[in-house]
Amino acid sequence: MEENFICLDIGGTSIKYALAAGGRLREKGSVPTEGRTAGAEGVAEKVLAIVDAFRDRGLTGVAISTLGIVDPAAGRILYAGSSIRDYTGFALKALVEETTGLPCTVENDVNCAGLGEYWQGAGRGARSLVCLTVGTDVGASILFNGRLWRGANYSAGEIGSMRLAGGRLGELASVRRMVQRAAAAHGVSAQSIDGETVFDWARAGDADAVNAIAGLIAPLVEGLANICCMMNPERIVLGGAVMAQQQYLAPRICADLDEALPRAFHSATRIAFAELGNDAGLTGALCHFLMRRKDAQAKAKHTGLTEEAQKVR
Missing domain, CATH: 3.30.420.40 (ATPase, nucleotide binding domain)
Structure with missing residues (x-):
């Protein structure tokens, strides 16, 4: 039944x-x-x-x-x-x-989200998996053999609080900051545009939008590099609404990761994009x-x- x-x-x-x-x-x-x-x-x-x-x-x-x-x-x-x-x-x-x-x-x-992607999405079959969600902040889940690693007080994966040279990862790689940067360059209110608008501008060749997106990618890749060094996962799944822009983001993220780390550190780590939305x-x-x-x-x-x-x- x-x-x-x-x-x-x-x-x-x-x-x-x-x-x-x-x-x-x-x-x-x-x-x-x-x-x-x-x-x-x-x-x-x-x-x-x-x-x-x-x-x-x-x-x-x-x-x-x-x-x-x-x-x-x-x-x-x-x-x-x-x-x-x-x-x-x-x-x-x-x-x-x-x-x-x-x-x-x-x-x-x-x-x-990580369990969902592991079960029915982009994480299927991965023995070690880190699933990131990028939005107003950045969060992550960590799975080994289909089991969550929650940490000693259940806060494992709170990578938005990871400290980078410029501040918190969750602030530096947030969609909100990307939108604010593009809006300021265009002299418009951040409330009048969204992430999709920024990507539309970038695809049309707008240099300010391209730079705003690059400002999100750089700290995100720095965070990914840290994850690869610490955990060497089989797969990293990137999720959140902004990751629907896979065609634009994927080649740039992978190229920047190659520059940030020797291939030996991440050659077995596949970057995938969330499938379940x-x-x-x-x-x-x-x-x-x-x-x-x-x-x-x-x-x-x-x-x-x-x-x-x-x-x-």
Whole structure:
């Protein structure tokens, strides 16, 4: 019998959701997060309302991807900055399970994006994988043999805080800074253009737009070089809306990486571009749910066998 799950991806701007059946996302939608005004409780109310709207589908569980540093076992938000008021310390998993009676898993959004790309996207088959998302900041997830490396306090992959010569990687390689640089050169408001506009200008031969994009690529490649030196991964997947400009970015990123590092340091590392787009977090949230359930079942079976062995003795 096919199981149905409700998957949610809680971001600073919107909460995306989808019904998942047979590993496929259906009936997708989104609502505004409004985290600064609604706060953690208000966001949780939106999550519960979405789950309730799908209750007649015979849901098996709730799989959540969310911004912030997450304790995945407890499903608690350890740190979330200011995007959602009072979100730090919020016990999201416990609230959902107590209210709905459904099992729930919670994981960091970039970790979920990495799991999604590993499961169904550009990371398929990679034994070691780093998945980056480039947007208003830069984040990453790290996977070895399909398992997330979360770090001692679940903050592994927070490479936006990596220190480069000019500052934080997340600031230097942000799409926001690229847009601001191009807008200033053209004497227009940064709010009047977006990243796609900058790439359109660059393809039309605009030197200022080309320089603005180069200003994003340079620190990004510096970060990639550091990752290659430290981890030597089999694959690096680049995601985020800006990476839809693969045709423009790929040759420049690869050429700059060749200049930044001897080939011996990264000759076995393939640079790939994310394939799942906005569905990566939702897909990864489902993957995370299924993996945690499988682990729990294996643990229960092992515990049962151990108890049986003790009885035999």
